[in-house]
């Protein structure tokens with residue numbers, strides 16, 4: 209596969225440099241990876257003196273958000289999104305919009321953007337970082353490093369490596385975590401404002417980040433306490449909590465927490481038919497694959513990364529889905545054991 213950094217280095221530069229009067233829209237995911245991607249792309253587009261707007265969308269709303277934006281722009285850049293959105297990309301292109309995608313999610317269908325910067329080994333912000341490197345007027349490594357950490361994309365990250373040689377890891381991880389929590393309490397306007405500030409302003413200087421992070425941490429504390437009370441176990445391999453009233457950004461945190469508390473390799477949180485799953489201990493388990501197979505059997509769908517994935521299933525069939533999922537995980541574990 210080659211070195212991912214060399215593969216994407218400056219890949220976006222010629223495509224951005226040839227833009228002049230085009231209206232550019234950046235659509236990024238709502239987590240730190242999306243925020244840092246938007247911050248890096250925003251910095252570059254500003255430097256090129258282009259007309260651009262930053263938008264944020266969770267993956268589940270991407271198609272809808274794109275259909276609203278596409279008529280208003282000439283170039284659409286999807287960051288940390290898009291790899292699984294064939295129809296949205298097609299629709300935008302048929303509106304006369306050129307589509308650039310910078311993403312690290314697994315490609316399951318034939319998406320055909322005009323420009324595709326893709327590698328599953330680096331987080332999207334790091335792909336944005338390397339793909340625009342020669343256009344940076346400031347050092348943006350720290351932003352990409354925050355995302356590599358919060359997206360669990362540390363293994364192949366070159367920016368995180370370089371940043372940790374320069375700074376103590378407590379600084380890097382604390383700032384990344386503060387952003388991660390604060391984002392839970394932010395709306396689209398807050399995120400846009402923050403993404404535009406970040407290339408110029410250090411996280412410790414951002415009062416709003418501390419205030420919102422504290423609110424989110426308190427909420428998480430309360431949610432995890434309740435999760436422990438409702439958590440149940442299936443086949444000794446999956447722990448799950450069904451919590452319909454929590455903030456959507458809390459589901460991944462609940463999933464890993466219940467697994468840790470119950471001592472299972474996989475944790476799941478279900479919120480109104482939306483599923484989040486995390487592998488906490490179980491090398492070789494592919495929870496994205498397990499979710500996809502179990503969800504399809506109950507008329508839902510799913511996907512993501514091997515250690516962290518999500519899906520949507522009909523609310524009336526959640527119990528059935530969870531049993532199927534536990535069966536899939538169990539099969540994966542047993543398959544692996546028999547290979548050894």
Ligand SMILES: [Mn+2]
Nearest residue numbers: 241288332359
């Ligand atoms: Mn990401």
